[in-house]
Amino acid sequence: MKIKFQKFHGASNDFVIIDGHFLEKITSAAIKRICDRKRGVGADGLIFVSKPKGKNVIFKFFNSDGNEADFCGNGLRCATMFCKLNYGISDVLFKTNSGICSTKFVSRKKILVEVPVNIKAQKIRFSGKTLFFCDTGVPHTVIIVKNLKDIDVEKKGKIIRWHDFFSPAGTNVDFVEIISENKIFLRTYERGVEGETDACGSGACASALSLAIFANLQFPIDVITKSSDTLRIYLPEGKNKDNTDKLFLEGPAEFSFRGEVEI
Numbered sequence: 001m002k003i004k005f006q007k008f009h010g011a012s013n014d015f016v017i018i019d020g021h022f023l024e025k026i027t028s029a030a031i032k033r034i035c036d037r038k039r040g041v042g043a044d045g046l047i048f049v050s051k052p053k054g055k056n057v058i059f060k061f062f063n064s065d066g067n068e069a070d071f072c073g074n075g076l077r078c079a080t081m082f083c084k085l086n087y088g089i090s091d092v093l094f095k096t097n098s099g100i101c102s103t104k105f106v107s108r109k110k111i112l113v114e115v116p117v118n119i120k121a122q123k124i125r126f127s128g129k130t131l132f133f134c135d136t137g138v139p140h141t142v143i144i145v146k147n148l149k150d151i152d153v154e155k156k157g158k159i160i161r162w163h164d165f166f167s168p169a170g171t172n173v174d175f176v177e178i179i180s181e182n183k184i185f186l187r188t189y190e191r192g193v194e195g196e197t198d199a200c201g202s203g204a205c206a207s208a209l210s211l212a213i214f215a216n217l218q219f220p221i222d223v224i225t226k227s228s229d230t231l232r233i234y235l236p237e238g239k240n241k242d243n244t245d246k247l248f249l250e251g252p253a254e255f256s257f258r259g260e261v262e263i
Contacts, residue, residue: 002263013074016034019049021050025263031066044197051087056093073115077253079094081105112249140171161173172189178217208221
């Protein structure tokens with residue numbers, strides 16, 4: 001059976017988006033094959049978006065390994081653009097596994113996404129070092145480094161991602177270099193992709209919040225990605241870094257192409 005898809009990317013973090021009524025028809029193995037960059041369409045993840053019938057749009061996200069994840073910040077921006085192009089709506093309420101998240105399409109360069117803070121940023125001791133842990137829809141471990149461009153993210157990230165300390169769920173791993181009091185450089189090893197991606201929206205939020213709390217960075221915080229794009233992280237009005245239950249992620253999304261794929 002052939003199904004139609006559309007391809008988007010948010011700061012080079014790329015996704016295949018498929019109509020949600022195919023959710024029960026596509027297996028984990030098929031998702032993995034579609035996301036394969038040599039044998040399929042190629043993507044960091046696959047998103048199912050259901051056409052809105054009521055107030056909420058259903059958002060289901062799967063990493064390129066075929067496993068479902070609760071949330072994806074860059075994926076939500078791409079899904080927002082999908083809704084703008086296909087349904088003509090700019091303000092969307094997405095029902096994710098991490099709760100209802102509002103999004104707003106302003107322009108291709110400026111899409112706003114609400115990101116949940118499920119576990120507040122906290123210090124952890126890991127292998128004799130102080131790191132930070134935060135759940136912004138999905139779990140993230142944040143590590144402050146110097147000379148980030150020289151870090152072997154694949155090697156170091158893989159060790160931490162699979163370490164027994166974080167079992168059974170595992171963790172995404174964010175390596176962060178502080179540039180100024182409101183700007184950081186971020187590279188992320190993503191759980192489920194099992195490698196470094198060009199950008200990570202939930203990782204940008206987890207890193208920004210961790211460094212605001214423990215390194216005195218000031219919101220809004222600009223996050224420079226591996227792809228050299230900028231993601232901006234805001235606090236909601238009336239909230240502070242110590243009591244917020246959500247953040248706002250601002251960044252770009254681009255439509256790449258559409259096609260059909262055999263499943």
